Amino acid sequence: MKFDAKIPEGPLQDKWTKAKFDLKLVNPANRRKYKIIVVGSGLAGGSAASTLAEQGFDVHCFFYQDSPRRAHSIAAQGGINAAKNYPNDGDSIWRLFYDTVKGGDYRSREANVYRLSEVSNAIMDQCVAQGIPFAREYGGQLDNRSFGGAQVSRTFYARGQTGQQLLLGAYSSYNRQVDKGNLKSYPRTEMLDIVKVDGHARGIITRNLVTGDIERHAADVVVIATGGYGNVFFLSTNAMGCNATAAWRAHRKGAGFANPCFTQIHPTCIPKASGHQSKLTLMSESLRNDGRVWVPKKAGDDRHPLEIPEDERDYYLERRYPSFGNLVPRDVASRAAKERCDAGCGVGPDMDGEQKNAVYLDFAEAIERLGKDVVEDRYGNLFQMYEMITDENPYEVPMRIFPAVHYTMGGLWVDYNLESNIPGLFVLGEANFSDHGANRLGASALMQGLADGYFVASATVPDYLARESSMKAEDKISPDHPAFLEAEGALKARIDQLLSINGDRTVDSIHKELGEIMQNHCGMDRDRVGLEKALKLIPALRNEFWSNAKVLGENESYNTSLEKAGRVADFLELAELMCKDALTREESCGGHCRAEHETPEGEAKRDDESFTHVAVWEFTGEDIAWERHQEELAYENVKLTTRSYK
Amino acid sequence: MNMNITLHVWRQKGPDAPGRMEIIQADDISPDMSFLEMLDLVNERLEAIDIESIAFDHDCREGICGMCSLVVNGIAHGPESATTVCQLHMRSFKDGDAVYIEPWRARAFPVIRDLIVDREAFERIQQAGGYVSINCGGSPDANAILVPKPEADTAMDAASCIGCGACVASCPNGSAMLFVAAKIGQFAHLPQGQPERFRRARRMVEQMETEGFGACTNHFECEASCPKEVPIKFISEMNRDFIKAVLKGE
Ligand SMILES: Cc1cc2nc3c(=O)[nH]c(=O)nc-3n(C[C@H](O)[C@H](O)[C@H](O)COP(=O)(O)OP(=O)(O)OC[C@H]3O[C@@H](n4cnc5c(N)ncnc54)[C@H](O)[C@@H]3O)c2cc1C
Numbered sequence A: 001m002k003f004d005a006k007i008p009e010g011p012l013q014d015k016w017t018k019a020k021f022d023l024k025l026v027n028p029a030n031r032r033k034y035k036i037i038v039v040g041s042g043l044a045g046g047s048a049a050s051t052l053a054e055q056g057f058d059v060h061c062f063f064y065q066d067s068p069r070r071a072h073s074i075a076a077q078g079g080i081n082a083a084k085n086y087p088n089d090g091d092s093i094w095r096l097f098y099d100t101v102k103g104g105d106y107r108s109r110e111a112n113v114y115r116l117s118e119v120s121n122a123i124m125d126q127c128v129a130q131g132i133p134f135a136r137e138y139g140g141q142l143d144n145r146s147f148g149g150a151q152v153s154r155t156f157y158a159r160g161q162t163g164q165q166l167l168l169g170a171y172s173s174y175n176r177q178v179d180k181g182n183l184k185s186y187p188r189t190e191m192l193d194i195v196k197v198d199g200h201a202r203g204i205i206t207r208n209l210v211t212g213d214i215e216r217h218a219a220d221v222v223v224i225a226t227g228g229y230g231n232v233f234f235l236s237t238n239a240m241g242c243n244a245t246a247a248w249r250a251h252r253k254g255a256g257f258a259n260p261c262f263t264q265i266h267p268t269c270i271p272k273a274s275g276h277q278s279k280l281t282l283m284s285e286s287l288r289n290d291g292r293v294w295v296p297k298k299a300g301d302d303r304h305p306l307e308i309p310e311d312e313r314d315y316y317l318e319r320r321y322p323s324f325g326n327l328v329p330r331d332v333a334s335r336a337a338k339e340r341c342d343a344g345c346g347v348g349p350d351m352d353g354e355q356k357n358a359v360y361l362d363f364a365e366a367i368e369r370l371g372k373d374v375v376e377d378r379y380g381n382l383f384q385m386y387e388m389i390t391d392e393n394p395y396e397v398p399m400r401i402f403p404a405v406h407y408t409m410g411g412l413w414v415d416y417n418l419e420s421n422i423p424g425l426f427v428l429g430e431a432n433f434s435d436h437g438a439n440r441l442g443a444s445a446l447m448q449g450l451a452d453g454y455f456v457a458s459a460t461v462p463d464y465l466a467r468e469s470s471m472k473a474e475d476k477i478s479p480d481h482p483a484f485l486e487a488e489g490a491l492k493a494r495i496d497q498l499l500s501i502n503g504d505r506t507v508d509s510i511h512k513e514l515g516e517i518m519q520n521h522c523g524m525d526r527d528r529v530g531l532e533k534a535l536k537l538i539p540a541l542r543n544e545f546w547s548n549a550k551v552l553g554e555n556e557s558y559n560t561s562l563e564k565a566g567r568v569a570d571f572l573e574l575a576e577l578m579c580k581d582a583l584t585r586e587e588s589c590g591g592h593c594r595a596e597h598e599t600p601e602g603e604a605k606r607d608d609e610s611f612t613h614v615a616v617w618e619f620t621g622e623d624i625a626w627e628r629h630q631e632e633l634a635y636e637n638v639k640l641t642t643r644s645y646k
Numbered sequence B: 001m002n003m004n005i006t007l008h009v010w011r012q013k014g015p016d017a018p019g020r021m022e023i024i025q026a027d028d029i030s031p032d033m034s035f036l037e038m039l040d041l042v043n044e045r046l047e048a049i050d051i052e053s054i055a056f057d058h059d060c061r062e063g064i065c066g067m068c069s070l071v072v073n074g075i076a077h078g079p080e081s082a083t084t085v086c087q088l089h090m091r092s093f094k095d096g097d098a099v100y101i102e103p104w105r106a107r108a109f110p111v112i113r114d115l116i117v118d119r120e121a122f123e124r125i126q127q128a129g130g131y132v133s134i135n136c137g138g139s140p141d142a143n144a145i146l147v148p149k150p151e152a153d154t155a156m157d158a159a160s161c162i163g164c165g166a167c168v169a170s171c172p173n174g175s176a177m178l179f180v181a182a183k184i185g186q187f188a189h190l191p192q193g194q195p196e197r198f199r200r201a202r203r204m205v206e207q208m209e210t211e212g213f214g215a216c217t218n219h220f221e222c223e224a225s226c227p228k229e230v231p232i233k234f235i236s237e238m239n240r241d242f243i244k245a246v247l248k249g250e
């Protein structure tokens, strides 16, 4: 199988302009005749659905929550990047591009990242026009803050609720199209398979979560924007329902899965506090603008933080990385925190015999410098959230934070047009792999989701429709086509199988066990021995699931156990692929850190000779096996260097 | 110290099935657990003895998606102010407490199962004008529109509504005024919202009435239960805009 990125010819700066000109258009009078399925209503899916509907296509959008506004994009806190250079501090499209490629540790596609930076400014224009209440200066202009991995202030924000406001903006455009009759919503509906006809994606099979009805939906093109798969780790900052199912089902039908092992562990999350914990809560990276990270210099120092004098504190990020200080990229900050905790300098309560699992994020200096009011204005809701969870007041006592799984850079493989290797299947947002390489910089997922939906897919999806001769408006595929009936039958059989296992173990307990395997062997610590061990444990756990899980109730009702079981079944396969990918990538890069490949200072050591490529995995059979392919990455504009934030 | 709690939970198999309060014992609960983690644990224990788990809506579990929607001891989202039920922790309860858990109750929010209700009516209200009519692309530079900071802050206060429906659940009349006023208020305070300001107010308010939400008779329960503390002043602003819209015939 060949994975051709189809990057347009010509200089980097002209590629997207040229591509846009070459993309074919659909005559306005014909657009209504084309039916587009969008799965997912987050920033990526919501913006794609509304924009394609604005153009006049017949758009149908599916999501598992009860409203498009509840997609997990809503939870993003810190901000969104754009190369506006309003603060006049030296930013440019080129610099945003450069920072993003470097931040991704040279494992992303230059052309995609350049396009992302190029459209970043138009995203801000669009979002302001929608009436999103961004933070403002007194003069009425937009305010900016800084995020990790950059030495400019290019992050726009709306208090600590930027994702919420951006999503509500997309949701308002979406609602306008529903109001006009161009867009139809399918709430509480889960996509459980895609359907291919003559090799092209021509529809999906869904389950109505309320009634259990299995439905066949045919269309001319399918867009998946179903978010990331961080929940494979059980504990993550993702919402409880975030899942890999849509992407995984597409993968099983032939879509390549790219760089599955590239996961982001975010340095500033509230540490785990009990064995019954169901999720972890992020404390936005924006806090590192003003918060200083430290641990006691002396291992095992369990004095109260306020009793530890200044000269007995180790501000280890400022010490190790003087030029970026607390604003190093996430992978670097996370590893540094773990290094300190492993050295016995961690703080916080003892966790069931485990090491103390936190470092301090301290605002005392910022409060003194700026005043409590300013700090409250900037981060008030985050401080409040922290206090609700921990029962500690961060205005008085430093926050305790620790890294947690947060984002997945890997995802379905797409070409420059965001089309997967299955023609007619487009993948947007966190669900694809395209722009962040081995590590994503803060505030660029929101940017990417909206770039994909507002500006890229809205040009490339119509091109597909115009290009495909088989796609003539007259010869529509019917949902009664044998391919649909077959997929429906297979899905019903799978549901019956889940409901008839009748074992002893709850799905949650199996999911937790999987999470532990992944945390231990495919998280921040990765080495050959551990990964090989995980590759034995995961298939065994999968067998345990299919022979001993307990899924109660029936299909024909609101059945949360059944919902969960389907998702965990898919995680149990994806987890194996992640470990395989991590094992094969014999280097460290970005968030993928193999103990065997570190510099003496403990930084990631890349092997550009052997691994300057995207690993794309093809699913090769029901006995769960894969073949690995490579898409070579060419760097024509950026020189590969060892990342340094010192 | 772990505690033992007696739960009284609304169980209802489906929209048309009869429902009733059931007593379920929740023993050995850590005060550090969140309320929903306590329910997770109860569900695991129920499933272990072959009883289907209690269905409730939830997703982000950090107070922003608006999915969670439980009435706890008669209060929407439970006893703590400015808190969604997913942010509520068991340390707010004590050993031996009886805790009553019910779904949002309102004519416009029919029960789907157990503690899950149908909030589609909210969608239809937002679709009736909860937007600024612009197309993607072709907007002026983001800084071409200046917004005074105080106005932007007020708009943000309104925009922080998470659409959970606690305002409706806590109102004796089942009114959705605060929810509707939050969206109208966000746009009314921004230059982008002006062209459609009165038409929007009229359409959204009328849709709200069509959906069967009650009228506002100034109980202020909505503001008290709102996890995002959206201020009630947006309701009076909305009423003014609505009257203007009627007078102007928009
Ligand atoms: C706590 C947190 C904070 C963050 N903060 C920032 C930040 O400050 N800046 C930044 O740039 N990024 C941030 N991120 C990352 C960013 O928010 C996400 O990567 C991004 O929002 C993902 O958007 P999306 O549209 O791809 O997916 P999502 O928003 O996750 O949407 C997924 C959609 O798919 C639907 N769906 C999923 N599976 C199915 C299925 N099987 N069938 C039907 N529908 C399905 C869901 O219902 C939903 O509508 C943060 C992430 C988290 C978790």
Ligand code: FES
Residues within 6 Å of the ligand: B057, B058, B059, B060, B061, B062, B063, B064, B065, B066, B067, B068, B084, B085, B086, B087
């Ligand atoms: S679960 Fe999202 S707000 Fe409570």
